[in-house]
């Protein structure tokens with residue numbers, strides 16, 4: 001059976017050929033004209049970061065040329081699951097090809113073999129104070145994992161530059177398997193007083209089901225399905241803030257574990273992945289102000305007040321997308337297929353987000369017409385859905401980080417495989433800019 005290493009190696013010559021064509025034959029061809037507003041506006045919309053695993057623009061995202069909905073029809077699922085297997089998505093991101101069942105099973109087994117944590121990482125993790133946020137705990141644990149980097153060892157041995165990707169891929173797969181295990185450990189330490197469940201890793205099931213087992217929810221099929229959905233959807237979205245941070249750190253050949261930590265840090269920002277938490281807190285606030293069954297009018301009034309107070313309604317619009325986020329549709333589908341069984345806080349949240357995603361875009365359109373997009377983004381629902389599944393607000397960001405880290409590692413490996421240079425744009429002061437106009 002072809003391994004992921006074989007599949008990446010097989011794709012590499014054609015990608016190297018294309019890269020060399022671009023850097024030689026087309027070296028001086030213009031791509032885009034840069035304006036002052038690009039410089040002043042955080043490089044928004046400037047196509048200047050080379051990305052191998054996906055392409056983003058204002059209409060959405062394509063992964064090796066295919067849309068999310070095309071991939072949902074193409075990529076395999078695990079038996080009994082209606083979600084694309086996150087491992088299959090990952091294989092696809094690395095290789096631009098759909099894994100056969102045998103490749104997928106061997107890949108999944110390889111990941112599970114890699115998932116054992118060094119004892120010093122477990123001990124370190126168990127000693128961290130539970131006052132520290134889940135994501136910060138993960139960042140600390142990644143630093144403790146860094147000495148096990150095979151990439152760093154290869155650098156120390158003087159492995160030639162164009163061979164480094166193999167060591168990067170070793171670390172990438174190790175970290176893909178280990179990060180969810182650390183996340184589960186953090187969860188048990190923080191939310192279950194360190195009482196680890198008896199359930200051990202089961203080599204017969206996938207990473208998501210093992211994660212479910214390790215956080216003490218053995219047999220919770222709906223939760224496992226949510227994790228599969230969530231991990232599959234959030235792996236890659238081009239040069240978003242966390243991925244771009246990792247891209248930049250990685251371009252200096254920082255080891256994959258510390259590179260991941262750098263991305264997790266920028267992911268905490270509320271203008272980026274932290275928005276998941278903002279959206280959830282906003283909806284929690286709405287439920288406590290309006291009760292558990294608010295009317296459409298009450299929601300409209302609440303949102304209008306937020307706008308009138310000059311505050312942001314989290315979960316709407318996007319830095320880049322100008323149409324509905326393609327990742328939203330599978331989440332809505334998941335939501336619609338699972339009407340709440342009990343009448344509790346989670347059910348109230350699910351009822352609310354069904355209403356808000358329908359009502360809020362029009363309220364925003366009416367009061368803030370200049371917003372470039374009024375559509376709900378993926379953050380408007382994803383955190384709420386996990387909260388309704390019983391996850392604590394603080395931990396939700398870490399579930400997102402597991403996925404983003406897995407996806408970015410494919411980019412890290414390809415950056416090394418293509419021998420891409422360090423990122424070093426020119427910085428310019430406003431006075432220098434003025435002088436050029």
Ligand code: MLT
Nearest residue numbers: 236237239240241319320
């Ligand atoms: C993401 O997936 O990271 C968000 O949609 C933010 C972005 O793409 O900029």
